[in-house]
Amino acid sequence: MGEWGNRRMRAHRLSHSSMLPFIHRPLRAAVYYDREDIRVESLEEPEIGLGELLVRVKASGICGTDLVKILNRKVRPPAILGHEIAGEVIKAGPQVKSFKVGDRVVVAHHVPCYNCHYCRHQNYAMCRFYKASNVDPGGFSEYIRVPELHTSHTTFLIPPQLSYDQAIFMEPLACCLKSIRRCNFQPGDTAVVVGLGPMGLMMVQLINLFHARVLGVDLLDSRLELGLQLGAARVVSAQPEAVKQAAMEFSEGRGVDAVILTAGTGETLVQALELVRDSGTINSFASVPPGSLAPLDPNILYHREITLYGxxxxxxxxxxxxxxxxxxxxxxxxxxxxxxxxLERFPQALQLLTEKKALKVIMVP
Ligand SMILES: [Zn+2]
Ligand SMILES: [Zn+2]
Known part of the structure; x- marks a missing residue:
């Protein structure tokens, strides 16, 4: 998932002095200026510190949060987004022990400080340092500098059997895993996964690994089909009454043990209360359109012991x-x-995602 708030692009414009040969190679990056203004620009290659890596990016996935930030202008331009990153180590600082030049690595963009109130509670994603941390300048770039803490904690060797394209899923899959652990699934449990985009389709597979069964919900037939192919026991088109009926049939009339919302609006969250069993859990796992609210009756949460978590x-x-x-x-x-x-086709990638004609788009810088 995406980083918190805005991050000013720290890379410097290519200055005249840096265009001299053998000083710095320029790198190309897709730079966000506005919704319909994303430019491929040349920037100065970042210099690395003693415990840092320089990685040549080979694959960089577009996350749903990148799309939301761009379409809703949630990031201050100029900015380089991209946080599902895999590539090859080009340089390693002398203090780096775990990686060497030529290694294939996958890198996540946020790292906790392990030292604050949130970290002591293991609420790592709420650590202020975590939200502010990032790779430099961002994943939609030919090269990235991987800071020291990222090198230690969020950089991993790609196993030989995985391609760069497959490895970029480490970060989004980790978000799914963290989320569904809190459902405490028992074998034979049931879940509704709303939204069968990349996140929902990974959720389906993970929930199966916990020996629970999934009812998949989406608006698009093609995604419902893929849901079945990837392990959903049943799928249903996202019409509230049809979903409610299917959820009851799916759970012996109780309601499902967990509802995972990877898409939808505030209203979807309210509808989830009619799908979940007493003492069940509802997981809010995606942002909703700006201004979309969920009018909840707290009595339902209380009397039915519903757990609602983000x-x-x-x-x-x-x-x-x-x-x-x-x-x-x-x-x-x-x-x-x-x-x-x-990178040059970034605008087309955004269009494909907006029109839901793509699942995961991987940029190849
Ligand atoms: Zn993401
Ligand atoms: Zn912390």
Missing amino acids: SYSSAPTDLAHALKYLETGKVDVNPLITHRLP
């Missing part, structure tokens, strides 16, 4: 576990990769 981003442990699920083939991401595009 889950944002992940922690380094989740990253390690997610990579293991990818390595062992427990989660298949190949059907999710629908497009690979060069």
